[in-house]
Amino acid sequence: MLSTELQNAIANLRINDVYFDKIDAVVTDRTFNFDEREFDIEHKFGVKEFELKDVKNEKVVCFSFEAGVRWVSRQNKIEGSEQAQHVIARIECVIVGCYSLKQEVSEEGLREFAIKNCGIHVWPYWREFLTNHCDRLRLPRVMLPITQFQGSKVDAPEEE
Numbered sequence: 001m002l003s004t005e006l007q008n009a010i011a012n013l014r015i016n017d018v019y020f021d022k023i024d025a026v027v028t029d030r031t032f033n034f035d036e037r038e039f040d041i042e043h044k045f046g047v048k049e050f051e052l053k054d055v056k057n058e059k060v061v062c063f064s065f066e067a068g069v070r071w072v073s074r075q076n077k078i079e080g081s082e083q084a085q086h087v088i089a090r091i092e093c094v095i096v097g098c099y100s101l102k103q104e105v106s107e108e109g110l111r112e113f114a115i116k117n118c119g120i121h122v123w124p125y126w127r128e129f130l131t132n133h134c135d136r137l138r139l140p141r142v143m144l145p146i147t148q149f150q151g152s153k154v155d156a157p158e159e160e
Contacts, residue, residue, distance in 0.1 A: 005109035068092035
């Protein structure tokens with residue numbers, strides 16, 4: 001069942017833009033052979049923050065998400081039994097979903113909307129971006145699921 005705050009947010013927010021605010025992609029080890037050596041793929045995706053703005057006499061809320069994947073080799077340390085990680089490559093970005101506000105929405109409603117709705121709205125953009133860049137960087141393809149649910153890292157809206 002949806003909370004009253006979330007229902008109010010859904011009724012009063014209309015998506016009007018999705019864009020990438022920051023992109024960082026690098027292959028740090030081109031000598032790594034993905035076919036012969038062990039590696040892990042680590043993911044991150046979650047709400048970073050949200051910000052209320054006035055744009056052309058309209059109230060807008062923009063939700064920022066941190067998304068990333070990195071390829072990490074697993075190598076045994078020579079001196080001991082600990083596992084050492086070596087980052088082979090990483091693709092990270094900040095994706096922003098902006099919504100027009102018809103009426104005021106509570107901070108709690110915005111937080112809940114960010115986690116339960118906006119993340120699903122921006123996810124396909126992240127999924128396509130990652131698939132495309134894996135190919136362009138000649139990295140093993142990462143196939144993300146069609147939808148993703150994440151936890152929140154939002155503590156408070158950012159003020160300008």
